[in-house]
Amino acid sequence: MAYGVIADETANERLAVRVAGVVQGVGFRPFVYTLAQRLHLHGHVGNDTEGVFIEAEGPRAALDVFLCALDLERPPLAVIDSMTAAPLPVTGAPGFSIMPSDASGPPAAQVAPDAATCEACLDETTGGGGRRQGYAFTNCTHCGPRFTIVRNVPYDRPHTTMAGFAMCGDCAGEYADPADRRFHAQPVCCPACGPRLSLLSMDGSSLLTAGADPVAATARLLRGGAIVAIKGLGGYHLAVDATHPEAAARLRAAKHREDKPFALMVADLSEAAGIAEVEPAAARLLRHPARPIVLLPRRTRHPAHRIAEAVAPGCGELGLMLPYTPLHHLLLATLVRPLVMTSGNVSDEPIAYRDDDALTQLAGIADVTLTHDRPIHLRTDDSVARVVRGAPTLLRRSRGYVPRPVRLPIKLRRPVLGCGAALKNTFCLARGEFATLSHHVGDLTNAATYRAYTEGVGHFERLLGITPELVAHDLHPDYPSTAYALERDGVEAVGVQHHHAHIASCLAEHGEREPVIGVAFDGLGYGDDGTLWGGEILVADLAAYTRVGHLATVPMPGGAAAVREPWRMALSYLDALGGELPGVAVAQRHAHAWRPLREAVRAGVNAPLTSSAGRLFDAVAALLDLRDEVTYEGQAAIELEQVAQRGEVAGYPAEIAEDPVLTLRGADLVRAALTDRLAGVGTPQIAARFHAGVADLIVNACLLVRERHGLHTVALSGGVFQNTLLLGRTLDGLTLSGFRVLTHRQVPCNDGGLSLGQVAVAGARDRH
Template identity: 60%
Template sequence: MNQRVRVAVRVEGIVQGVGFRPFVHGLARSLGLSGHVGNDTAGVFAEVEGERDAVEVFLTATRSQCPPLAVIESLTATELPPLDGTSDDEFVILPSPPGGEANTLVSADSAPCHACLAELADPADRRYRYPFVNCTHCGPRFTIVRGVPYDRPRTTMAPFPMCGDCAREYHDPANRRFHAQPVCCPACGPSLRLIGTSPAADPLSATVDLLRRGRIVAIKGLGGYHLACDAADEAATSALRDRKHREDKPFAVMVSGVDDARKLCEVDSCAADLLTGRRRPIVLLPRRPGAPVAAAVAPGNRQLGVMLPYTPLHHLLLADFGRAIVLTSGNISDEPIVHLDTEALTRLSGIADAFLTHDRAIHVRTDDSVVRTFGGREQLVRRSRGYVPEPITVRTPFPRPVLACGAELKNTFCLAKNRHAFVSHHIGDLENYETLRSYTEGIEHFRRLFDITPRVVAHDLHPEYLSTKYALDRTGAELVGVQHHHAHIASCLADNGEAGPVLGVAFDGLGYGTDGTLWGGEILLADFTGFRRLAHLEPVPMPGGTAAIRRPWRMAAAYLTAAGVSAPALRERHAAEWQAVVSLARGGTQAPLTSSAGRLFDAVAAILGVRDEIGYEGQAAIELEQLADPLERGTYPVRLHGEDPILLSGADLVRSVVDDQAAGVPAPLVAARFHRSVVRLITEACKALREATGVGTVALSGGVFQNLLLLRGSVEALTEAGFRVLTHSRVPCNDGGLSLGQAVIAAHEPRA
């Protein structure tokens, strides 16, 4: 005879706001089990009672058949004495109890599911063309959550009482919206309105008309306002670029589906999965020749950033408009995305001709994520909407709660406890008050959401970073300074679930070194507990300090001086300032030394006439990569000299570049040879260091490895040389992943 049993179940992971309780309710009812299920601050709890075979089926199916947005990290079952007939046969969903430490996870925002899209397109459905349709399997999550447990009163849907029809769906166990917290309809939910033009009965149709007439419209999305215009309209895209003060940086484009994306770009199967998945990031794709977009969308760039609709409003807009639109962050360059209605009307009034807005508040501003494919897997360039706040799970639990404050540029912060590292959404460059406010507000929200009171605060060594100053102002926690490039390599280790040691190649723009100079072309022997600087690019002066970042020709002057060669065309272009800059490059307090790989790429870009001054970070190096002929196989001689540390000669590469240029070698071939020579320099250095250390694993990190030509070449050459190579996937290789590295290093710091 089948024995009757009672079991207490605890499920942890992403199990709130994803339809987990209704799933458990339906499963238990179908198996004839009694009991209950509920949310609390740790996740989902349940009790089931019935025949043992049915309970075992229940436990197996809970794991294998859970809702599509759920991620189960742990499921524990504890057998209890049966209630011996004192229980009834019902299975119920309990209200969420108050109190307790919050250990639950929050789902990221998710694109509309197929069932919701079918309703959106069905004239007979009461949610036909309703731009806020959602259910337990899709819709807003992180951007509307104010606190946990995830229930409607703790979201920005709290001001919208459910109508009778929505309430019946919400309370019906057989309905897809059973306990869906953002459930709503035209009778009770948020609504659209168009501001800045004549009142319109249909704000969406009026918006489409504005876009067709070449206007720029600010559109409220999930995590903030976007600026939209016709992607094929040269006048509109140029006007947007002028008004936004964004001279050259590419705009993202939204298209209605994969077929439309293929008209613009080459889309492989991995990219198609990324475009159509629930996260809906911007995907960087190779641009097709003659792609029907205006030149001002991505000037001089072989790639386009393409995304598919990720809200019902986007689906309606793209279907009605019928072609691609530019959809770029609603901000003035260098400021964070605008998410509050009042701020949008004020700060974007000089850019947008009209505002398509709605009355559901955005609690956390969140930019779009940016990804690309490499080696058949996704690589994050910017980790934000659709990914955050889902945690990075680490190998070893954090012994104490940690706050890692991140870097200055492309900032993210990270709060961590137990085995979870909660890397924040993209904050941006901490260079103005608005971004700093977004940063501090974000830290407080994460701290409350995940109930983390940091006992360790990690920060960069650079004393002038605003993130460092924020850390130094904290009280009640141990401070841990983390060297910038050590954090890069630790981030790559954590990304790959590794512990090291590795030969860490950290190539980026700049980072404060332990010797007080500016590092950036480093090879470290590193793990989570420490590092040794084994090799680096030979330092050169930065004439004028940070002015040389904005004006790459200054770095060219410094490298030409170090190499003892001349580039007449470059010198002629800057004849009025040349001698003064060369004098700076020969030494002085206004020319700090740097081993930066990014500055070496800048120098070569200027020598080849690619870019003398930049409008956004990394522009010269990006355009140098775009120039390079991918079919060229030539390289230049490379030189390593010295020991402990080994010095890698960038001046030798510059000398070869100048020789080729003087010999009339086409610039695309020179650019390609330079890239291949940097790969060769990295490989030769790692081979020499393997002989000295016995370490055969290499980790590649730092923003310079966003260069696919360099990354692909380095992985291939190092693998051919017998190395095991680690690259980034779950967090960016740029400074957006730095806070994760700081957090895991701080976790391994001996207690004071």
């Protein structure tokens, strides 16, 4: 931070201070006002489209304290990215005031993410006894809706979906009182003037009699097995009592969600610890203001609640989150049991967030809806995270984290849009040194999701004031995001290889510019040779890459069908080993299709070659009789990890051919697993040895690349590294071998982080 030079200890001086970052909607102006009053400074503070502007006048010593305190004592939700101070002529005008916001100029100010209810507001809501007792929309400058209600900047009430709620006298008094924590809190409200709850049937008619409590009525319905659509910050959830077997099973059937686990909301850390293993780092993550869903090991002995089997069938983990709105707190306190809180949609469609759409889209699923009249401006799903080696790691970056930007290791010459992938889509807009990833958008092959994507890009461009000149996209010609990029007028389109974008995303997150060994292991990505990559070893920086190694390619029998049916990949790998395969259960289960499909593979009919690590995991999962077909992305690999024996095991050996590039023989791992399977070795040990073998193969490949290229830093990216067993073994092996290792923390390693990498690559090339 650059502070202006103040020359005289006693004479008054005046400074123009500019603060950029997350400084709007977080109580920064009242904080500055109070600080200036404490230090007896004169001047003013205000919002504009770039951030916060301040003029402060007083003695040099007081100004020095003021500048330091702006950073050290800032409000809890504020983030300062830059602060500058420059001298101004002294005016001698007394007093310090908050100026009206200046909406002129292009938007550049950052909008704060939504934040969970703070302790002070929770006390008011659940036990304060004041006018907000039991009120579902209590908030202040330290908590409440932000990103999901903002329409434009500066962040002022008229630019939010609270514009239609005129403050009552009491709320207006709090809003205008510098000593109150609601001083200039834009969503401030109370039962007399703010949003109100409604409990409706799915035809839109009210279910409440006059004076009835909608929260208590909803709790009664949930205890009775009802499916309730509940309006939250970023959209609707579908909720059932998590201990009610019939309700959970009915919800799963209605959503057409066969196996994928549902998320749970629990009242507090104590309830979380009653059904899952909650280490201190996980407890901190659960209580983070973003309130993500946190994946935790399931408690198998003496759980406090008997969670219905249909909530997370066969899963060793539960996705838990704590309440993040007053409504959630009130409902859970009344229900006194965990809630399933899953996205309010039919599987693969975007989450419902408009009231009329929710009634229409969810009518075939929910029995009733607990809703309210505060509009949501932009749908935003819950974030998902887990703790890896004591550090929080985001798997889906959305509500609570978006739109907090990532600082790039380079300064962009022109504004850039990264269009992302087809699945787990996000987009990313960047200008200067900052890149803003979008909320989780989802599967763009769904028409409604694609519409939400295009609308979201437009909203972010207006909100951030960014008109991209470069539009970066994946090389895959069939991705909807690629088509979107190529159809935009007046921009320069830049194709970015999928796995280079993965590695660049990891580099950007860590502020790295120098070349690294990049290990990109995922499902499928379009290679620059037109084949399907997915198990890649690259030498890469932000601007360029060289493919120096990869998993040996194998056919994908039936093309895309092999993604849905892992038994096909077992056939492919087993066929690569040669010979007949008596006694192999997966071959027996699919005997009717095995021989003709093998002949098609050998003839090269509808069997594209792939180096995918994800498909290797699929093959072994089918070989071990865990999963022949999947109902959601990565299911076979997840189940393979879950059954693996924990603890140190010897990995299966696999060879690496060194010419012309490194070729990692994944088939060696399959052969070893098959040998153990036929010898009667248990599934947990085989799964563990396979994971260890993949990790050892990665480490050995990196050692060979280090010998050839002299690089000592490795970046790990791609969705396969969501596997904590593989990631941990790989980290240990690389670290013991003397490597510095970069992994994702604040940006997903899966395709949700791809758009950041696209921006970084396009921006770096644009500088050359």
